[in-house]
Amino acid sequence: MKKEQSGNYQADIHNALYEEEYLTLRLDSTGLINSTGRKTESLNGKWNFGVDLYDTCRRAQWFKETTHTAQGDPGPLDWDWEAWDRITVPASWNLERKELHYFEGFGVYTRTFRYIPQETGERLFLRFEGAAYRTSVFLNRTFIGTHDGASTPFNVEITDTVKTENRLVLVVDARRSPVRVPMENTDWFNYGGIYRDIYLIRTSKVFIKDWFIRLVPDGSFSNIAADIELSEACGNGKALLEIPELNITQEITISQGKGSLVFPAKPALWSPESPNLYDIFISYGTDQVQDRIGFREITTKGQAIFLNGKKIFLKGVSVHEDHLELGKTTTPQIIRDTIRDIKEMKGNYFRLAHYPHDSRFARIADEEGILLWEEVPVYWAIAFENPNTYKDAENQLAELILRDRNRASVIIWSVGNENSDTDSRLAFMSNLAKKAKALDDSRLVSAACLINHEKLLIEDRLAAFLDIFGINEYYGWYDPDFSKLPKLLHNSNPQKPIVICEFGGDARKGQRGTEADLFTEDHQKRLYEKQVETIKACPYIAGTSPWILYDFRCPRRLNRYQEGFNRKGLIDADRKTKKPAFYVMREFYLSLTSE
Numbered sequence: 001m002k003k004e005q006s007g008n009y010q011a012d013i014h015n016a017l018y019e020e021e022y023l024t025l026r027l028d029s030t031g032l033i034n035s036t037g038r039k040t041e042s043l044n045g046k047w048n049f050g051v052d053l054y055d056t057c058r059r060a061q062w063f064k065e066t067t068h069t070a071q072g073d074p075g076p077l078d079w080d081w082e083a084w085d086r087i088t089v090p091a092s093w094n095l096e097r098k099e100l101h102y103f104e105g106f107g108v109y110t111r112t113f114r115y116i117p118q119e120t121g122e123r124l125f126l127r128f129e130g131a132a133y134r135t136s137v138f139l140n141r142t143f144i145g146t147h148d149g150a151s152t153p154f155n156v157e158i159t160d161t162v163k164t165e166n167r168l169v170l171v172v173d174a175r176r177s178p179v180r181v182p183m184e185n186t187d188w189f190n191y192g193g194i195y196r197d198i199y200l201i202r203t204s205k206v207f208i209k210d211w212f213i214r215l216v217p218d219g220s221f222s223n224i225a226a227d228i229e230l231s232e233a234c235g236n237g238k239a240l241l242e243i244p245e246l247n248i249t250q251e252i253t254i255s256q257g258k259g260s261l262v263f264p265a266k267p268a269l270w271s272p273e274s275p276n277l278y279d280i281f282i283s284y285g286t287d288q289v290q291d292r293i294g295f296r297e298i299t300t301k302g303q304a305i306f307l308n309g310k311k312i313f314l315k316g317v318s319v320h321e322d323h324l325e326l327g328k329t330t331t332p333q334i335i336r337d338t339i340r341d342i343k344e345m346k347g348n349y350f351r352l353a354h355y356p357h358d359s360r361f362a363r364i365a366d367e368e369g370i371l372l373w374e375e376v377p378v379y380w381a382i383a384f385e386n387p388n389t390y391k392d393a394e395n396q397l398a399e400l401i402l403r404d405r406n407r408a409s410v411i412i413w414s415v416g417n418e419n420s421d422t423d424s425r426l427a428f429m430s431n432l433a434k435k436a437k438a439l440d441d442s443r444l445v446s447a448a449c450l451i452n453h454e455k456l457l458i459e460d461r462l463a464a465f466l467d468i469f470g471i472n473e474y475y476g477w478y479d480p481d482f483s484k485l486p487k488l489l490h491n492s493n494p495q496k497p498i499v500i501c502e503f504g505g506d507a508r509k510g511q512r513g514t515e516a517d518l519f520t521e522d523h524q525k526r527l528y529e530k531q532v533e534t535i536k537a538c539p540y541i542a543g544t545s546p547w548i549l550y551d552f553r554c555p556r557r558l559n560r561y562q563e564g565f566n567r568k569g570l571i572d573a574d575r576k577t578k579k580p581a582f583y584v585m586r587e588f589y590l591s592l593t594s595e
C-alpha cells in the first residue's frame with residue numbers, strides 16, 4: 001500500500017511502522033560464536049537507564065544523538081544519557097527499583113567504553129548471555145541489530161563500528177505478546193532487562209567459531225566425534241584437537257571453513273557418580289580455544305533410559321530460574337546451592353523449566369554430576385500458525401543447543417510444555433524436534449505433554465517425534481480424583497520411556513491442617529505419598545521431576561496462601577524452609593537402588 005505523503009509528516013510521531021526498520025538486522029544463532037574458554041572483557045556494572053514507556057528512543061532515534069537542527073541550532077532534547085539514574089547490569093530490573101517491579105515495557109541502557117586494539121586485523125564482538133525479550137543494539141549512533149528471545153545468548157560483530165571512545169545504547173523490550181515465545185500468558189513472572197552478563201570478545205581475523213566434541217552414541221563408548229567450524233567459510237588447512245589426559249593429538253582437515261573427524265578413544269566416562277571431565281584444546285592458525293568436556297552416552301531402548309549402557313531412573317525435580325532477591329538473575333553460588341538441594345533429596349537430575357537457564361548451570365552440573373533437561377519456552381498456547389513465531393522458537397532452540405551441546409550434564413532437549421494436540425502444534429513442534437536432532441546427534445529429545453483426559457490415556461501425536469515421552473499430571477490437585485492416575489497408567493502402554501515431568505500441589509510453608517485441606521503442608525505431603533506409591537508400581541516410568549523445588553513468583557496466583565507466588569515448591573521461596581513433602585521425595589529416591 002503506497003504510504004500517504006503529507007507536508008507536515010514527522011517520522012517520530014507519524015510513523016506507526018517505525019519498528020520494522022529495527023527488525024531488518026536480526027542477531028540470531030547463525031552469528032553465534034562459542035565463547036567458551038576465550039578471554040572476555042566485561043561490560044557489567046552501572047549503566048545509565050531510562051524507562052522509555054513509548055519506545056521513543058527508537059521512534060525519535062535518540063541513539064543518533066542529533067543535538068542540533070539542520071540549520072545548526074541546538075535543538076531541545078528529550079534524552080540525557082549521563083543524567084539518567086544508573087542501574088546494575090546484569091540484573092532483573094524488576095528487583096532493582098520498586099517502581100520497576102511490574103514494569104514490562106521498554107528500557108534504555110547506555111554506557112561508554114574505551115577500546116584499544118591489541119593486534120592488527122583484530123575483530124571485536126559484543127556478547128549478551130541473556131536479555132529479556134527483544135534487544136536492539138546501537139553503537140556510536142549506528143543501528144547494529146535486534147535479538148528476540150529472553151533466555152539465550154547472542155553476539156554481534158562490532159569491528160567496523162567500534163572506535164577508541166564508544167557510546168553503547170541498548171533498547172530492551174520486555175513486553176509479552178501472543179506471537180512471542182513464550183506468549184503473553186504463562187505461569188511465571190516476566191522479569192525484564194539485561195539480566196545476564198554482557199562482555200566483549202576479541203578474536204583474530206580467522207578464528208574458531210564453534211566446536212562440538214562428544215562420544216559417538218554407538219554403544220562402544222570408544223569413539224569420539226569432533227566437528228569444528230571456523231569464522232570464515234573459505235578457511236582451509238588443518239586444525240589440531242588435543243586431549244592431553246588421553247594422549248590424543250588429532251589433526252582435523254578443514255575445508256570451506258569446516259572439519260569433522262571420528263577417532264578412537266577410551267575416555268573414563270562421565271556420570272553423576274563419576275563426573276569425569278577432560279581439558280580439550282583446539283587450535284587453528286594463531287587461534288586456540290579450550291573447553292572441559294565429559295564423555296558419556298545417553299540412549300533409550302523400549303521403555304528404558306540408558307546412561308553409558310546402564311539403565312537409569314531420572315531422580316529429579318523441576319526448577320524455575322526465580323530468586324526472591326535476584327529474580328531471573330543467578331550466580332554460581334545460587335546454582336551450587338540448588339544442586340546441593342537436589343543432592344540432599346538424593347536426586348541426580350533437574351528439569352530446568354521452562355526456558356534455557358544461565359549457561360553456568362550446565363557447566364557446574366558437569367562438575368557436580370547432575371543430569372539436565374533443558375527446554376525452550378514453547379509453552380501453552382503459542383501462535384503455532386505464525387511462521388515468525390516458529391522462526392523465533394527455532395532460533396531460541398538453536399541458540400540453546402549451540403550454547404550447551406558440549407555439556408555432558410545435558411541429556412535432553414525439550415521442545416515445549418503442555419501444548420494442545422492440534423495439527424498446527426504438531427507441525428511446529430515436530431519440526432523443532434527434527435531441528436534439535438539435526439544440531440545434535442548425541443542427545444534425547446522430549447517435551448512435557450498433556451494426558452488425553454477424555455480417554456484417560458497417555459497419548460499425544462507429538463510422541464512419535466520424541467525419544468522420551470514427558471507427561472505432566474496433577475492427580476490429587478487440579479484433578480482431585482486420584483484414582484485416575486493408576487487407571488491412566490494401567491490403560492496406557494507407551495512404546496518409549498515415560499518421564500513424569502510434573503506432579504504436585506501447593507502448600508504454604510507452615511500452613512497446617514488435615515490431609516484434605518488444600519494449601520497445607522499436610523495435604524501436599526499426602527499427595528506426594530500417593531503419587532510416589534503409584535509411580536513406584538508402574539514399570540515404564542523412567543523418571544520424575546515433580547513440580548517444583550522452590551516456590552516462585554507468579555502473577556496468576558493471588559489467593560491468601562499464594563500472595564503472588566506459586567506455592568508448589570518442596571522448599572519455600574526462602575530456599576531454606578523444606579516442607580514435609582521434600583522428605584517424601586528423598587525417601588523415594590533413596591529407595592531406588594541403582595539398577
Ligand code: GCU
Binds near residue numbers: 354472502
Ligand atoms: C503446569 C505448568 C507449570 C505450572 C504448573 C502449575 O503444568 O507446566 O508451568 O506452574 O502446572 O499449575 O503450578
